[in-house]
Amino acid sequence: MVTLLDYGAGNIRSVRNAIKKLGVTVNNVEKPEDIVSADKLIFPGVGSFGLVMDRLRERGYVEPLIRRIKENRPFLGICVALQVLYEGSEESPGVPGLGIIPAKIKKFPGGELSVPQIGWNGIRLQKKSTLMSRYNGEKLYFVHSYYAPSYSPVDDWILATTDYGINFVSAVMKGNITAFQFHPEKSGPVGLKILENYLQPENCSSVQSSRPVSDNGNRTQIAKRIIACLDVRSNTSGDLVVTKGDQYDVKEEGEVRNLGKPVELAKRYYEEGADEITFLNITGFRDFPMQDQPMVEVLKRTSENVFVPLTIGGGIKEFTDATGHCYTPLDVASLYFRSGADKVSIGSDAVYTVENYLSTGEKTGLSSIEQISSVYGSQAVVISVDPRRVYVNSPEDTLHSTIKTDCHGPNGEEYCWYQCTVKGGREGRNIDVIQLVTVCEELGSGEILLNCIDKDGSNNGFDLELVKMVKDVVSIPVIASSGAGKSSHFVEVFKETSVEAALAAGIFHRKEVGIGDIKTAVVAEGIEIR
Numbered sequence: 001m002v003t004l005l006d007y008g009a010g011n012i013r014s015v016r017n018a019i020k021k022l023g024v025t026v027n028n029v030e031k032p033e034d035i036v037s038a039d040k041l042i043f044p045g046v047g048s049f050g051l052v053m054d055r056l057r058e059r060g061y062v063e064p065l066i067r068r069i070k071e072n073r074p075f076l077g078i079c080v081a082l083q084v085l086y087e088g089s090e091e092s093p094g095v096p097g098l099g100i101i102p103a104k105i106k107k108f109p110g111g112e113l114s115v116p117q118i119g120w121n122g123i124r125l126q127k128k129s130t131l132m133s134r135y136n137g138e139k140l141y142f143v144h145s146y147y148a149p150s151y152s153p154v155d156d157w158i159l160a161t162t163d164y165g166i167n168f169v170s171a172v173m174k175g176n177i178t179a180f181q182f183h184p185e186k187s188g189p190v191g192l193k194i195l196e197n198y199l200q201p202e203n204c205s206s207v208q209s210s211r212p213v214s215d216n217g218n219r220t221q222i223a224k225r226i227i228a229c230l231d232v233r234s235n236t237s238g239d240l241v242v243t244k245g246d247q248y249d250v251k252e253e254g255e256v257r258n259l260g261k262p263v264e265l266a267k268r269y270y271e272e273g274a275d276e277i278t279f280l281n282i283t284g285f286r287d288f289p290m291q292d293q294p295m296v297e298v299l300k301r302t303s304e305n306v307f308v309p310l311t312i313g314g315g316i317k318e319f320t321d322a323t324g325h326c327y328t329p330l331d332v333a334s335l336y337f338r339s340g341a342d343k344v345s346i347g348s349d350a351v352y353t354v355e356n357y358l359s360t361g362e363k364t365g366l367s368s369i370e371q372i373s374s375v376y377g378s379q380a381v382v383i384s385v386d387p388r389r390v391y392v393n394s395p396e397d398t399l400h401s402t403i404k405t406d407c408h409g410p411n412g413e414e415y416c417w418y419q420c421t422v423k424g425g426r427e428g429r430n431i432d433v434i435q436l437v438t439v440c441e442e443l444g445s446g447e448i449l450l451n452c453i454d455k456d457g458s459n460n461g462f463d464l465e466l467v468k469m470v471k472d473v474v475s476i477p478v479i480a481s482s483g484a485g486k487s488s489h490f491v492e493v494f495k496e497t498s499v500e501a502a503l504a505a506g507i508f509h510r511k512e513v514g515i516g517d518i519k520t521a522v523v524a525e526g527i528e529i530r
């Protein structure tokens with residue numbers, strides 16, 4: 001039996017599901033005393049440093065946690081739960097942490113590497129521990145903008161370190177107190193093995209030797225991610241199906257193309273080695289997700305068997321129902337996080353937000369991006385961009401940011417700009433992709449999912465010109481999407497641009513190319529992959 005510290009801030013369903021999958025019963029902390037009396041405690045940290053500390057304080061959990069840790073009773077912290085062991089964080093100035101480890105959490109400096117760090121990176125073990133006895137150097141899933149510095153005086157706490165521009169502490173351990181910056185519950189089979197080790201009865205005390213493990217000095221490297229995307233909507237019989245469009249047209253002879261069932265396909269892609277799964281509820285702009293429970297059900301069922309990050313998009317916006325009850329975008333996102341999502345993606349509402357911002361020059365704090373990122377952190381907010389090329393003869397013909405393109409327009413035009421659309425590409429708006437992504441980053445989004453309507457379903461490769469243009473102006477991770485037709489397209493996008501991830505849909509659903517085939521081709525070119 002293990003006890004979970006859930007303070008209602010986000011997706012801890014996957015931790016719960018991972019424990020259940022390992023055949024262990026999960027108890028919840030109901031009152032402060034449960035923290036002290038629990039046999040084994042798992043504390044999955046979700047949200048910003050300040051939010052986590054606020055919630056702990058409101059519930060009277062701070063003192064019992066400190067007591068448990070000082071008494072050396074089995075404790076496993078995940079992500080922000082590692083960070084709150086420290087004295088404080090640059091993320092939430094003035095908010096004291098638990099103060100167990102005498103150092104402060106810092107923000108990644110950025111520069112060449114995008115912040116947040118999102119993806120699969122290695123760890124270098126610095127000492128032996130039974131928890132890591134079945135760990136063989138595989139990559140683990142990280143998502144964070146702040147890090148624990150690896151310099152003293154915390155040496156005696158360091159279990160593992162990782163490189164992301166700088167060398168940081170990716171795991172701490174002293175006696176029976178352990179915390180990971182990575183997410184074991186999102187790190188596929190290897191993560192489950194680590195969790196299983198913690199849950200073993202004989203590992204009640206996670207014995208460690210003080211003898212340092214030889215550190216081979218190799219730098220760890222973040223992997224490029226391969227993401228499987230499932231566009232989901234109801235067909236004419238009312239069944240929720242995975243569909244796929246050509247330039248966003250998902251109908252064939254009046255029927256919605258049906259390429260499979262969402263939960264089954266997601267499981268297949270997880271087993272084939274997808275680094276992440278994305279669900280896009282493509283009619284979310286007209287249905288309201290909180291009344292469209294099948295999508296929530298899909299997430300809940302998927303997270304029972306899929307232990308890599310899940311993103312969900314579609315319909316994240318404010319909504320007033322027939323009774324006059326108003327739901328905020330935060331309400332919608334919270335429902336998705338509670339149902340198993342790690343990130344939400346915002347499409348149409350991001351475009352409206354940016355239009356508003358460009359006309360007033362003011363941040364309202366009320367947009368979906370601001371609301372959700374302030375509670376769950378920027379890494380939880382992806383912007384799904386649906387741009388379409390607009391060709392012009394010369395940059396002077398438009399006020400928008402143009403590129404000189406190798407792929408000329410229908411009348412031989414040599415320039416184009418990328419127009420943002422809403423409602424699944426049905427409506428073009430007067431803003432361009434550069435305006436959209438730069439403002440979204442400023443408002444707090446943590447990643448860009450860069451589709452391209454012209455390329456969608458074409459199988460003729462990603463729009464490299466678009467990807468380069470966007471990568472040049474943002475410092476958050478970018479996912480290239482639309483147009484993948486063969487493995488070499490992934491090699492091309494990773495070699496010719498600095499994009500962090502590449503996503504495909506049609507080739508996976510139609511079983512034309514396997515995720516394993518892509519990874520083999522990418523590795524053969526010396527590109528880091530999981």
Ligand code: 1PR
Nearest residue numbers: 248282284285314315347348384424457482483504505506
């Ligand atoms: O506007 O916040 O409600 O979100 C709606 C979401 O649904 C957006 O993320 C939008 O991209 C998506 N969407 C809306 N309509 C469609 C459609 O296809 N008719 N799908 C749609 C977008 C694009 C990719 C696709 C890639 C890869 N699909 O997700 O999977 O282009 O495809 P490929 O590898 O087969 O080329 P909101």
